[in-house]
Amino acid sequence: MNFITIGQNILKLTAKYWDKFLITGLGYTLALAAITVVVGAVLGSLIALMRMSKIPPLRWIATVYTEIIRGTPMLLQLYVFYFGLPQLIPFLNRKQFLCVAIALVCNSAAYVSEIIRSGIQAVDIGQTEAARSLGMSQRLTMTEIILPQAIKNILPALGNEFIMIVKDTSLASTFFIGDLMTQSLLIRGKTYLTMEPLIMVAVIYFVVTFLLSKLLAVFERRLRRGDIR
Amino acid sequence: MATSDKLIQVRDLKKYYNDGAIKALDGVTVDINKGDVMVVIGPSGGGKSTFLRSLNLLEQPTSGQIIFEGVDITRKKDDNGKKLDIDLHRQKMGMVFQHFNLFPHKTILQNMTLAPMKVKGLPQAEAEAKAMELLGRVGLADRAGAYPIQLSGGQKQRVAIVRALAMEPDVMLFDEPTSALDPEMVGEVLDVMRTLANSGMTMVVVTHEMGFAREVGNRVLFMSEGKLVEEGAPDTLFNHPQSPRLQDFLSKVL
Numbered sequence: 001m002n003f004i005t006i007g008q009n010i011l012k013l014t015a016k017y018w019d020k021f022l023i024t025g026l027g028y029t030l031a032l033a034a035i036t037v038v039v040g041a042v043l044g045s046l047i048a049l050m051r052m053s054k055i056p057p058l059r060w061i062a063t064v065y066t067e068i069i070r071g072t073p074m075l076l077q078l079y080v081f082y083f084g085l086p087q088l089i090p091f092l093n094r095k096q097f098l099c100v101a102i103a104l105v106c107n108s109a110a111y112v113s114e115i116i117r118s119g120i121q122a123v124d125i126g127q128t129e130a131a132r133s134l135g136m137s138q139r140l141t142m143t144e145i146i147l148p149q150a151i152k153n154i155l156p157a158l159g160n161e162f163i164m165i166v167k168d169t170s171l172a173s174t175f176f177i178g179d180l181m182t183q184s185l186l187i188r189g190k191t192y193l194t195m196e197p198l199i200m201v202a203v204i205y206f207v208v209t210f211l212l213s214k215l216l217a218v219f220e221r222r223l224r225r226g227d228i229r
Numbered sequence: 230m231a232t233s234d235k236l237i238q239v240r241d242l243k244k245y246y247n248d249g250a251i252k253a254l255d256g257v258t259v260d261i262n263k264g265d266v267m268v269v270i271g272p273s274g275g276g277k278s279t280f281l282r283s284l285n286l287l288e289q290p291t292s293g294q295i296i297f298e299g300v301d302i303t304r305k306k307d308d309n310g311k312k313l314d315i316d317l318h319r320q321k322m323g324m325v326f327q328h329f330n331l332f333p334h335k336t337i338l339q340n341m342t343l344a345p346m347k348v349k350g351l352p353q354a355e356a357e358a359k360a361m362e363l364l365g366r367v368g369l370a371d372r373a374g375a376y377p378i379q380l381s382g383g384q385k386q387r388v389a390i391v392r393a394l395a396m397e398p399d400v401m402l403f404d405e406p407t408s409a410l411d412p413e414m415v416g417e418v419l420d421v422m423r424t425l426a427n428s429g430m431t432m433v434v435v436t437h438e439m440g441f442a443r444e445v446g447n448r449v450l451f452m453s454e455g456k457l458v459e460e461g462a463p464d465t466l467f468n469h470p471q472s473p474r475l476q477d478f479l480s481k482v483l
Contacts, residue, residue, distance in 0.1 A: 129287050130330035134344035148334050224250030
């Protein structure tokens with residue numbers, strides 16, 4: 001492997017394919033990640049509530065769901081959703097991007113629900129008892145006392161999950177839906193170069209996740225302000 | 230004594246775990262009268278805390294009745310089929326915990342005004358004025374803007390007491406309020422409790438502070454193995470214990 005040649009090739013490829021492949025790919029990747037993060041977080045919160053519900057069937061459904069999602073490979077889930085969803089819902093026929101997005105959302109929701117549930121349950125039970133003993137309702141206790149404290153447990157783990165999602169969207173390239181990884185495959189097909197396109201998208205993935213982790217660190221510091229003496 | 234003097238009537242209260250394998254409370258019957266300062270003593274695991282926590286249903290009893298201000302709060306519905314709102318009754322029962330349980334994300338003032346504002350619907354200005362007055366009473370008015378983490382253990386417990394008082398309860402429940410404190414801070418908390426007792430507040434206190442039980446309490450309950458073993462005025466109970474179990478307990482703690 002000649003590093004100088006590789007370096008020169010990367011510069012050339014970057015110049016040539018910058019907007020057509022890399023920007024497009026980054027757009028798809030970020031769109032996929034954003035959809036997964038937002039919808040996954042909403043769905044994950046709902047599943048977390050179901051898991052902590054007083055109604056047993058809701059609890060069972062949520063538990064079975066998270067266990068299945070956590071216990072099977074993500075690539076397999078993508079295949080199942082990609083081929084299964086259009087058969088189940090004709091509307092999704094040939095809407096590959098949407099199928100993959102739904103698969104990612106369903107996967108992420110399971111992990112997010114576990115993060116939220118453990119974050120809420122990590123808040124000292126004494127906090128609930130103190131609030132309830134003051135006559136506060138269960139709902140008020142949750143919104144005023146438990147959630148503001150649980151956020152501090154949840155946010156770092158949620159940040160990790162978000163970064164994982166950005167990287168996991170690369171699995172979508174299995175179905176050539178246009179994300180960064182897909183673009184690297186396309187460039188490889190055009191140029192017969194293997195390492196160069198991989199290194200190029202690797203750099204982009206790294207920059208995106210690095211910026212994201214720095215951003216989350218800022219949020220975390222803000223949340224911790226109340227803890228400082 | 231007239232019924233109206235009875236604030237809480239506890240009838241054959243039982244709390245079983247594991248289908249009765251563990252009997253945390255095994256049939257406790259006692260009346261708590263208005264103005265009582267009832268101190269509950271006994272060995273660890275004897276059911277003192279379970280008893281206290283049952284009074285405001287933080288523990289759901291297995292059977293038995295708790296009649297608070299004439300209402301059996303262990304019944305989910307009354308005779309007219311109306312659902313019991315336990316939150317309403319809990320407002321009238323202040324509770325102080327061993328580990329303070331102040332809300333760490335709120336300032337001392339917010340800790341005190343939260344429930345009066347959100348539960349009772351008091352206007353902010355009124356709630357704050359009331360909170361400041363109470364904080365002043367325990368010498369902590371200057372810490373109103375601080376967060377709980379900035380306070381010492383004794384200060385936290387004093388705040389916890391006035392936080393409960395801010396709801397203007399009819400009875401105050403204390404669950405080992407000095408057990409988690411450094412020895413030099415026990416006094417300041419007991420002082421607040423003594424003042425409260427002298428003001429006529431009905432109090433139920435689970436504690437290991439025998440000096441407090443003797444000096445401030447007007448009734449002492451001795452609980453062991455989930456049962457109310459002996460009850461009496463402090464002098465009688467401490468100086469002339471009847472049951473062997475109480476004699477044994479006192480020989481160890483006095």
